[in-house]
Amino acid sequence: MNPRSKLMSIDDVVGRLESGMTIGIGGWGPRRKPMALVRAILRSDLTDLTIVSWGGADVGLLADAGKIRKLVYAFVSLDSIPLEPLFVRARQEGTIPEIAEWDEGMFFTGLKAAAERMPFLPMRGGLGSDVMVNNPDLKTVQSPYDDGETFVAVPALRLDAALVHMNRADAHGNATYLGPDPYFDDLFCMAADQAFVSCEQVVDTAGLTVDTPVQRVLLNRMMVSGVVETPNGAHFTTCTPDYERDEAFQRHYAAATADPEQWAAFKERFLSGDEEAYQAAVADFAKEATR
Amino acid sequence: MNEITRADVCAAAVADAFKDDGEIFGSPMGIMPMLGVRLCKLTSNPDLVLSDGEAMFLGGVPPLFAKGDVLEGWIPFRRVFDIIVYGKRHVMMGATQVDRHGNQNISAIGDFAKPTRQLLGSRGAPSNTVNNRTSYWVPRHSPRVFVEQVDVVSGVGPKRAREAGAEKYNDIHRIVTNLAVLDVKGADDTVRLVSVHPGVTVEEVQGATGFELALPEGGVPTTREPSEAELVIIREVLDPKGLRFKEVPA
Structure with a gap:
């Protein structure tokens, strides 16, 4: 018996989301972003979203469309164009009601905490910086051991839903990245109650590893709620080696x-x-x- | 050999910032830092570990933006975070603002709630500065960059690190600019002039700085000029296209 199929359409994915949800968007800046799903949110009547993203045009477009109530980010950039213009405008016009700018490493730690079902994880990053000033809800914790050191107690970035884009997936939710970097897409999925994977191509399970090592199967189906085939779906971000960024x-x-x-x-x-x-x-x- | 340009001097000054680092990950942000760390690896510190800025450790030292033919490892973003907390890393970041106490801002200008200029965001600066050695590269030294107090503290200077109990691994090493080399070893952990580039006076650097610079005892030396061998490496091997002049015009 095969495990169940989770194949769905773009509209099915959006149908599983609700206004007010916290949504994590995988990839990194202008790299391997689930843009087809982001575009579908732009078209939808979803609103009041909390968006959690190492941001690129996903953040800019959602901000411009007025979809974001709260933004959790460490940077927003298009790389070859350093500043994301729509994000910059939204910030300078003050149109995103709630802003949580974290350090990149804190963001990673927050996702790890959520994936581990921990309320927080400690780290040094953030101490002494204005991240602690501009996010007054962030707290510190003291080591219970002899060192007595103080750390940031990075709260879990728990997500209602994660959206990620991979090169290949099977119908059950196993998925491979074929480019140089997995980014944090597995963590996004494990931090979320529901995880939706868009991909360049749906293949059968054997097809996932026919031309690439099994270590590239980043997502296991137990982390995944839905799979949707969206060829060129990361456009205009990178989806190496299927395509590079459309500069x-x-x-x-x-x-x-x-x-x-x-x-x-x-x-x-x-x-x-x-x-x-x-x-x-x-x-x-x-x-x-x-x- | 043609006249030595300011950009060549800057490249050698960046290289010198990494020369005593030993076997650690030299992590440059921007063209001049990338040129400098590669020059360093080919001269004073061959043990330096370099990446392609994407996800691979380079076995060799290719020219700027060329593909490396030999790889010596894999360094995707999540492993960069692992190396930051492991500590064997020296990052040279940019800085939109640096203040008297060596705090850096790449987040926003003006009031954070509604900035007059939104920048990149804090990126990794808060983590970098309390975990691994951190330097800054400033291609245009001016009073707009060197300010009394940064609008947002992204990178943490030694004084604030100590006040937050995070001084253990805080190590702001060098600030290299188009005019000078500085550190944060002045009295009360303030920015201090280490050397002025050939042809630049202390008065010029002070005039381009929005706060009073600490000065080293016994006068301010001149930043060294690159050697003939370094000039050949810069001009003919690493940057034959002259990309460095985009940041520091000849």
């Missing part, structure tokens, strides 16, 4: 955000339809660029 598109995106009319036109062209329409518009954009 031309990213430049177009960043430039468009600077002007209200151009930004309206960008949204009309790329973000007004479903994922299929998005991919068609992107293919059209690429063709234009090569003409």
